[in-house]
Amino acid sequence: MVPLILSILLSLTSYASPLNACPKCGTTQVPYPLSTTPDCGNPNYKLSCNNHTLLFSSAGNFTYKVLTISPNTNTLIIQPPIIDQSTCQSSDLGLNGFRIEDDSPFNISKSNTVMLFNCSENILLSPLNCSSISPCRLLAEQGIGCRNRLCCSYLKDSSMTSRQIRLRIGGCSAYTCVVDFKPRQTVDAWNFGIELQWLPPN
Known part of the structure; x- marks a missing residue:
C-alpha cells in the first residue's frame, strides 16, 4: 500500500x-x-x-520591461514607454502606441487609468476626461507629463478595446498609465505601469 x-x-x-x-x-x-x-x-x-x-x-515588436507578475490573479505589470519631454512623444509613437495581437492570450486589464498627452483639440469631442481636474493635469503640473499641453484621461473598460492604447500624430502623441488609480493619492504614490491579464491555457 x-x-x-x-x-x-x-x-x-x-x-x-x-x-x-x-x-x-x-x-x-x-x-x-x-x-x-x-x-x-x-x-x-x-x-x-x-x-x-x-x-x-507588443504587436509591433516594441519591448516593455515586466515590473511584476501576480500568478494568483493571472496578471503582470509592464513599464510604460519613456516620454521625451522636449517633444512630448512616447518612445512607441512610431508604432501608434501599445498594441497586443488579436490572437494573444493577453489583454489590457480594467485596472488601468490611461493618461494621454499632447492631444489635438479634436479629442475634446470624445468622452474622455480632459478637464482641469483630470489626473493627467496633476502629472503635468509636476513636470512629468508634458507641461502646458492638452491632456486627457480614461479608465480602460469594456467599451474600449482591451488590446490597444492608441497614439498618432494629430491625435495624442504620448501616454502613461497608472494601475488602480485612487483620486486622493499623491502622484508619488501612484503605481505607474500597464497591467495585462492573461487567460489560463485550455
Missing part, C-alpha cells in the same frame, strides 16, 4: 512541475504558463529574457 501511495505522490509532483516552469530571469520568477524559451512554459504566453531583464513584446 505504501509503495502505491508513494508512486501516486511522485506522479503528481512531476505533473505539477519544475519541468514546465521556466527558470528565473534575473531575480524574477517566471511562473507557468509564461514562457521565455520554446522548451518551458506555454509558447503562446511568450516573454523574453534579455540581460536578466524580463520583457513583453
Whole structure:
C-alpha cells in the first residue's frame, strides 16, 4: 500500500512541475504558463529574457520591461514607454502606441487609468476626461507629463478595446498609465505601469 501511495505522490509532483516552469530571469520568477524559451512554459504566453531583464513584446515588436507578475490573479505589470519631454512623444509613437495581437492570450486589464498627452483639440469631442481636474493635469503640473499641453484621461473598460492604447500624430502623441488609480493619492504614490491579464491555457 505504501509503495502505491508513494508512486501516486511522485506522479503528481512531476505533473505539477519544475519541468514546465521556466527558470528565473534575473531575480524574477517566471511562473507557468509564461514562457521565455520554446522548451518551458506555454509558447503562446511568450516573454523574453534579455540581460536578466524580463520583457513583453507588443504587436509591433516594441519591448516593455515586466515590473511584476501576480500568478494568483493571472496578471503582470509592464513599464510604460519613456516620454521625451522636449517633444512630448512616447518612445512607441512610431508604432501608434501599445498594441497586443488579436490572437494573444493577453489583454489590457480594467485596472488601468490611461493618461494621454499632447492631444489635438479634436479629442475634446470624445468622452474622455480632459478637464482641469483630470489626473493627467496633476502629472503635468509636476513636470512629468508634458507641461502646458492638452491632456486627457480614461479608465480602460469594456467599451474600449482591451488590446490597444492608441497614439498618432494629430491625435495624442504620448501616454502613461497608472494601475488602480485612487483620486486622493499623491502622484508619488501612484503605481505607474500597464497591467495585462492573461487567460489560463485550455
